[in-house]
Amino acid sequence: MGVGRHKKEFHEYLVESNGRHVVHEDYSRSPASAFLRYTIEAKDAVSYCQKHFPKNADGAYRKDAMDSLQYIISAFLPAIMGHFETFERYLFAGVFEHSRLLHGFDVEKFFSRLKKECNVSIDAVRLGAYRGFRAPVGILLADNLPGWHDPERVNSYFSAFGFKRQFFSNDDCARLRVLWQLRHSIVHTGGSITIPDAQKVDELKAYGGKPVVFDAQFVFEVSRRMHPLVKTATKGIEDCFRIGLIDNVPKQDQESLAKLFEVKSSAPAWLR
Helix, strand or coil: CCCCCCCCCCCCCCCCCCCCCCCHHHHHHHHHHHHHHHHHHHHHHHHHHHHHEEEEEECCEEEHHHHHHHHHHHHHHHHHHHHHHHHHHHHHHHHHHCCCCCEEHHHHHHHHHHHHHCCCCCCCCHHHHHCCCCCCHHHHHHCCCCCCCCCHHHHHHHHCCCCCCCCCCCCCHHHHHHHHHHHHHHHHCCCCCCHHHHCCCCHHHHCCCCECCCCCCCCCCCHHHHHHHHHHHHHHHHHHHHHEEEECCCCCHHHHHHHHCCCCCHHHHHCC
C-alpha cells in the first residue's frame, strides 16, 4: 500500500450510486423492464472493454487483455442471474398484490397449491427487518419462497394463481438450467464445473472438470436471448391475469398493472 494511503474497511468502499443503477424500486414498478435494462448495461460494459482493450497488429486481443476480458465476462453471469431472480420475485409479488382484482380469486386455494411445493411461512426475523418501512405482502411472500433458481419450481409458483399457462416454456427451462448451473460453478466451485455438477444438466455433461471460460460474445448473447424469454413469460402471465379481471378496475390499479406487465428495452428489436 502506498505511503499515506488511507486504510479503509471493506464496507467503507461502498459509494453513492450515480443514479443510473437498476434498483429494487425499478423492479417493484416494472420487473421485466428493469431486468432487461440491466442486461443491456452489462452488455454495454463488456462492449466498452472490448473496444478499448489492447490488440495485436492482426486485430486479436493481446493475451493479457483476453485473460482480463474473460474474467470480466465470467463475473457478469452471477450478477445477471441475481437480477433475473429479482425479476422473478418482483413479478410474482406484483401479481399476488394485484390478485385482489381477479374475479373469484381464492386465497386459500392459492396457498394450498403453494404448499404442495414448499412449506409456506414468513420468517419472523425477516419480517422484523421491515419495521418502520412499508412492506408489501407480495414481497414478504416472495422473499420467503425457496427455489427461484429452479425454473420448474418458479412455474409451479405462478401456476398457484390458477393460470392455465406455464410461466417458462420447456425450452426456456432448459436454457435457464444451463445458466443457473454455470452461475453455481462460478459462485460456489471456484469457477470450474465439477464432474458431479456437470451430470446435473445434459448440455454440460461434456464440460465436467473444465473451468468456466466464455466466448467474448457471451454477455451480448445472454442479453439478446433474455429479451424474448422475459417478454413471452411476462406477457403470457398478463394475458392470463387480464382474462380474470373484475369489472370496473380503478384507474390507479389499471396504471399499476400496465407498469407491472410492461416489457420495454432500449433494444426493442430484440423483443420481436
